Amino acid sequence: MPSDPEVAAHEPAPCSVDRRMGDTELSYYLPARSSGVNDMYLHIGFDAPGHLVQRPRVRLVWAILRMQHPLLSCSVAMRSYEDVRFVYTPPSSPQDALDDADNNLEYRPVTKDELIGDYLNGERTLSNQCLSYLIIADGTALLPTPPLTPRELNDVRDTDPSRNYDLLICAAHFLGDGMALHQFANEFFGLLASDKSLQELEILLTEEWNRSCRLSPGKVFTLPSCLEDNLVPEPSNLRRAIGRVDYQLSQRKHIGGQAFPRKSQQPRRTIVPTVSYDANRTKSVLKRCKEKGVSISAALFAICNIAWARVGNGPPDLPTMMYSALNLRPYFKISPPHNSYWFLAVGYFNVVLPNFIPRSIEPSSTFWHRARSAKAQSAQVAKNPMFVSRCRLMAEERGRRARKWAKEDDEKECGTYTPPAPAPTPAQPTKPPVPSSALLGLSLLGNLDGIYKHATFPAVKLHTLTTGSRQRSGGMLLFGYTFAGKLWVSLGYDENGFDKEVVETYWQNVLGAIDEFL
Incomplete structure (x- = not known):
């Protein structure tokens, strides 16, 4: 505990602060209520001396960061489908902050696969009262929890060997996105593996509490704003009307007729097969992509496209559509009302590629042409002058759908659901809507070594990273990123929701195409 009893003395309980969720946050919150759909996780495997991973040290770091990023410590109050609030x-x-961190921290003697599998497929870890949680696992032994004395600590630092640990950071998706998770993990390790003693961390805890939590005259507590409030508003009604027409026209361009054959009536079970490529192979892949004028992200769109075409399971005359997320932080206002980076900042876009492989053209030529097409489509989305308007309107649409489906789900559970009356038959024949099925989603995180400052915490070696979320039945998402000098590709999917043979063939085709073209 803080070494200065006077500074650590209890203050009168400060008033709570709350704010209403935006449409994007609601679109993640409402489906998560029953089983935790979209609850995020970030797993990092690392080697470290045991004294750095003791509970007293970890909970101090966890407490400090939770105060800096208040959404992590919020609860949720749902007043209606339109009014759901973060409450902080x-x-x-300082003792209260430490207790709160300790209550949301767990040590488990399990393996990495058990840790991730339990989170994805077991009982939900998070809830309205627990929006973030930290788990540290040591698959070889129970971790020591009693704090070391300063003398014992000095002795241990010289003799304590490093061994492997697994960290799981759990956070509701309506709190933030993948970039927030990774930035947070970098800060966590930077503080955990610093040369600060326990006593110095206690002082830092107290300083942070005084700065951000202590009630004082004129003090106003704030929370990070929702995504929609961070986007520059439309300047006029005319501009808003133009934006709506543009959004409707852009949505009609999203044509996709490919989908994995699905199974139903089985409990969801998510698995995440993961492959990494060593540093030399990764350098070769990145060099080849650069020579061809594309990023590894664009290449992975083409990999997924070619892999599916080789499965040969869909109509060849309909294209393959894949979706991905785009970081919206560069489009936000210059001065956010809170300095925390824990908030949602993602937009969504689609890449559409043909679902056939020409026999008259070299497969490698087809592949690189489609990689360049994926790059061009991604750039067109990001550079479109209507991009912010489209993001705002998509958020509104996602919010409307989430509220509608949540209400239906609740009514079905209560036995009060009444299906809507069928739409009247139009007087004139209407053109059938174009198919808009997406094959899968791609989460392309780029070079994570640009976020993790490994050199700033030399006592800890980060060597493995896996990330994802609890999925709905029939969910599928491919991840691609570089971390610790390696290229990583993983496929998180519900193995009970799809035809097993088709998915396994597709995954082997993905890996085969990486070997063939990259």
């Missing part, structure tokens, strides 16, 4: 009550003392 700052800790009343």
Whole structure:
């Protein structure tokens, strides 16, 4: 505990602060209520001396960061489908902050696969009262929890061997996105593996509480704004009307007729097969992509496209559509009202590629042409002058759908659901809507070594990273990123929701195409 009893003394409980969720946050919150759909996780495997991973040290770091990023410590109050709120009550003392962190921290003697599997397929870890959680696992032994004395600590630092640990950071998706997770993990390791003693961390805890949580005259507690409030508003009604027409026209261009054959009536079970490529192979892949004028992200769109065409399971005359997320932080206002980076900042876009492989053209030529097409489509989305308007309107649409489906789900559970009346038959024949099925989603995180400052925490070696979320039945998402000098590709999917043979063939085709073209 803080070494200065006077500074650590309890203050009167500060008033809570709350704010209403935006449409994008609601679109993640409402489906998550029952089983935690979209609850994120970030797993990092690392080697470290045991004294750095003791509970007293970890909970101090966890407490400090939770105060810096208040959404992590919020609860949720749902007043209606339109009014769902984050509620934050700052800790009343440094001890209160430490207790709160300790209550949301767990040590488990399990393996990495058990850790991730339990999170994805077991009982939900998070809830309305617990929006973030930290788990540290040691698959070889129970971790020691009693704090070391300063003398014992000095002795241990010289003799304590490094061994493998697994960290799982759990956070509701309506709190933030993948970039927030990775930035947070970098800060966590930077503080955990710093040369600060326990006593110095206790002082830092108290300083952070005084700065961000202590109630004082004129003090106003704030929370990070929702995505929609961070986007520059439309300047006029005319501009808003133009934006709506543009959005409707852009949505009609999203044509996709490919989908994995699905199974139903089985409990969801998510698995995440993962492959990494060593540093030399990764350098070769990145060099080849650069020579061809594309990023590894664009190449992975083409890999997924070619892999599916080789499965030969869909109509060849309909294209393959894949979706991905785009970081919206560069489009936000210059001065956000809170300095935390824990908030949602993602937009969505589609890449559409043909679902056939020409026999008269070399497969490698087809592949690189489609990689360049994926790059061009991604750039067109990001550079379109209507991009911010489209993001705002998509958020509104996602919010409307989420509220509608949540209401239906609740009514079905209560036995009060009444299906809507069928739409009247139009007087004139209408053109059938174009198919808009997406084959799968791609989460392309880029070079994560640009976020993780490995050199700033030399006592800890990060060597493995896996990320994803709890999925709905029939969910599928491919991840691609570089981390610790390696290229990583993983496929998170519900193995009970799809035809097993088709998915396994597709995954082997993905890996085969990487070997063939990259």
